[in-house]
Amino acid sequence: MSARARIVGWMLFLVALALSVSLSATWSILLSRLDARVSAELENETEKLRRYVANETPADVKTLLDGWLSVNPPDRWETYFTVVGGRIESIPGGDRPPAALDADENLVRTVARVTERPVAGWTDSTAGRVRYAAIPVQITGDPTIGQFVVAVFYDRHREEVVASVQVLAITGLAALTLAGAAGWFVAGRVLAPIRLVRQTAEAISDSSDLTRRLEVTGNDDVAALAATFNHMLDRLDQAFAAQRRFADDAGHELRTPITVIRGHLELMGDDPHDQRDTLALVNDELIRMNRLVDDLLTLAKAGQPNFLTLEPVELAELPVAVVARARGLADRKWRVDEVAEEYAIADQQRLTQALMQLTANAVRHTQEGDLIAVGSAVRDGHVVLWVRDSGPGVPVEDRERIFQRFERARIAGEGSGLGLSIVRSIAEAHDGRVFVMDAPGGGAQFVLTFPMVAERVETV
Ligand SMILES: Nc1ncnc2c1ncn2[C@@H]1O[C@H](COP(=O)(O)OP(=O)(O)OP(=O)(O)O)[C@@H](O)[C@H]1O
Ligand SMILES: [Mg+2]
Structure with a gap:
């Protein structure tokens, strides 16, 4: 994988991580706020009804509840109905609610059993889950118990939360895509000089032409890299030149005694006296060569580990x-x-x-x-x-x-x-x-x- 892909990949991974963390946080915050809002609404309706009842003196429960419904219209995604004596008494006019809860006999039966104190609960409807509160109402002089039911279409509100989180996710994804594209572009521009350095370095190493140098422009990290690389090439060039010179010199130095020895041996005659002299000379030259080889070996070893015994x-x-x-x-x-x-x-x-x-x-x-x-x-x-x-x-x-x-x-x-x-x-x-x-x-x-x-x- 190229450095560019790796950089952009990591960047996208991190941004996506941050995005999903923020999305899930938003989701749970919005949901818990929704729960709190729905509970508050149910309590508020209960409280309003309690105040209304305290100020009115109707003849019976039915009149009281009808009066209450006429002055208190439901909010959006909310519905009311009243039950008197175990059957549906009235539903308010105005906008039709998302689902007709009064048709739910089970619910009506459950609600009709609420006689002591307000009860809250969940029920299902054709418009999703519903959070409701049933508030029992009774007045002096009328034995009948009525119930006022306030119901909030919870799933409708939840859909709103889903929709806003969705919008957030979509804009986030769009931003991610944009960031990816921008990152790809920027990484490409940043890495281009490095690629150039690499290609040049490759060309130099392919041609093994150590006299070539990278072009150094600007004064950023890449320029420093190129300069360092050039410096290394200088040193390599010098080292190789020194090595070549050393090999040339060593060859030359060894050739001289060899030539001397061969010359003497070729000229050597039959005279034993002459032969002894020649052999002594040859021996001297060989000793010199021996020393030279020893010295060259020492120098060659000097660059290696284990040269010293400490x-x-x-x-x-x-x-x-x-x-x-x-x-x-x-x-x-x-x-x-x-x-x-x-x-x-x-x-x-x-x-x-x-x-x-x-x-x-x-x-x-x-x-x-x-x-x-x-x-x-x-x-x-x-x-x-x-x-x-x-x-x-x-x-x-x-x-x-x-x-x-x-x-x-x-x-x-x-x-x-x-x-x-x-x-x-x-x-x-x-x-x-x-x-x-x-x-x-x-x-x-x-x-x-x-x-x-x-x-x-x-x-x-
Ligand atoms: N004590 C000294 N006084 C004056 N000149 C010296 C002395 N030691 C070395 N030199 C000079 O330094 C040169 C290099 O010395 P070096 O020991 O490297 O080579 P060499 O003695 O000529 O050869 P080798 O040591 O390989 O037999 C010598 O040729 C000599 O000119
Ligand atoms: Mg010496």
């Missing part, structure tokens, strides 16, 4: 262990700077891997006897780990670039340029970052920092 990591231990391992790399003045006497929830192996990458870089950019120091601290709720050296440092204009994949500073070293992006991936997996600054007394100081948290939820 545990409490002793921050004081980390720099000590790194220096102990790195010492074997080269002859430098190795130092442990300050250490933090705390534990952090982190991945010990990945942090060690990052610090080892940094020390390897530091070794590459320093000479024998130069200083390389590793340290840890906790500052402002952040774990701070660093590796600093007394080498040439990193020029300010390169400080962003060198963290990109396959990016090397102008003086190309031996590496492939993946080390720092691995360090950055490890920092980011810990919700942190890595940056380089001038070390005190010159040289480079690489800082890896991430928030110190009690619990870490790994995010992709």
Whole structure:
């Protein structure tokens, strides 16, 4: 079902619900008012007759009732008749009532039995149900008992209520239809831009052309949706471009050692001396390739869950262990700077891997006897780990670039340029970052920092 149909459907359902509630309320209110009105009318007639009797002094009951009928004409959908001595005495002139009740012998008999006090009741007639009251009348000096009967054609009044509720229902239905049509129209207009967004999005996804964008007009929710969608496309486009570039670079980087290896093997002669040299060279290249593949795998894993294995990591231990391992790399003045006497929830192996990458870089950019120091601290709720050296440092204009994949500073070293992006991936997996600054007394100081948290939820 389309959104449009759903919206209009719900709207109509709610309006219809409100309408039926109001109809049934109106119906029961009107009916209970009708009942009250009919009862009041019967009481009123009784009271009027009582007053009339009090002021008159007729000779007998028959004269009294005839006199009363002549001065008191019935209202609409009402009729009177009188009974004297058990038989119909008179019915008033004027308009004919909807049904001749005096012809109903049963009723006449019932009424004739009323001698003590007024009695009200229901009876059926050809004009529907009738509510009546029989009022007994007797005067001094005449033993005969007469009855004055006032009857209201209840169903006629009820039909009026039915008619007004019907009118209400019909106008309500008309309003409902109108509201439905208007709702359909309005929903169509409101949803049209969304449909356009959807169609364009479909077209983009069908053609897989990520350079296309939605047109953003106005500043409403739909425009915001289109803008958000465009923003998402920007990011996707960038991500795909980066992925393509990475694949190109990776292919290129792997092709070089392969070419080198093939070249050497092709040129290799029969001289055992020559062969040993060639095999040593080939072995070096294979080691380099192996490292490159390892690095590429690490980077590929960095985007996935389970990249980190979290545990409490002793921050004081980390720099000590790194220096102990790195010492074997080269002859430098190795130092442990300050250490933090705390534990952090982190991945010990990945942090060690990052610090080892940094020390390897530091070794590459320093000479024998130069200083390389590793340290840890906790500052402002952040774990701070660093590796600093007394080498040439990193020029300010390169400080962003060198963290990109396959990016090397102008003086190309031996590496492939993946080390720092691995360090950055490890920092980011810990919700942190890595940056380089001038070390005190010159040289480079690489800082890896991430928030110190009690619990870490790994995010992709
Ligand atoms: N301690 C440092 N002093 C000066 N420059 C540095 C230092 N560490 C890194 N750099 C610069 O940053 C560049 C990128 O470093 P990165 O570790 O990413 O790549 P790499 O060391 O060249 O290769 P790989 O680490 O993959 O073997 C280096 O090529 C170098 O120019
Ligand atoms: Mg490196």
